Amino acid sequence: MSLSVLIELLMVLVIAVVSVSAGIYIWVSLLNQPEIIDEPRSLQIPNLNQDLLIGLFENYLASDPPDGFCLAGLSGSNDHGPLWLWRKERWQELSVKFKDERWVVKASGVACEGVETWQVNDVTGYIQYQGSSRIIK
DSSP states (O other), X not given: OOHHHHHHHHHHHHHHHHHHXXXXXXXXXXXXXXXXXXXXXXXXXXXXXXXXXXXXXXXXHHTOOXXXXXXXXXXXXXXXXXXXXXXXXXXXXXXXXXXXXXXXXXXXXXXXXXXXXXXXXXXXXXXXXXXXXXXXX
């Protein structure tokens, strides 16, 4: 064999060994990487607090909505219609939860039709009645 053939063969072997070594190095480094875990979304911080929500519901009830009986209770009536009795203590009896930029307020009791639900948009403060759990027969 000529010397040039041996040099070419040696160069091919060196290149092959370097390529295989680089491939093994990359493979091993990928195996040893820490597992990437998607972090949960950061907890949403609501814009509204309890006092602001109570104020929104006070204004909502002042508009005399048909679904207001459950929230406030009826104190009586006069020539102009029902008199709403909004008691701030009633707020402590409600289920109030924050999820996905919305407040969900649930109420039940004597003046309610089963469990009644309202949603409050945390950004706009818009209150929307969602309905009741009462089954109509």
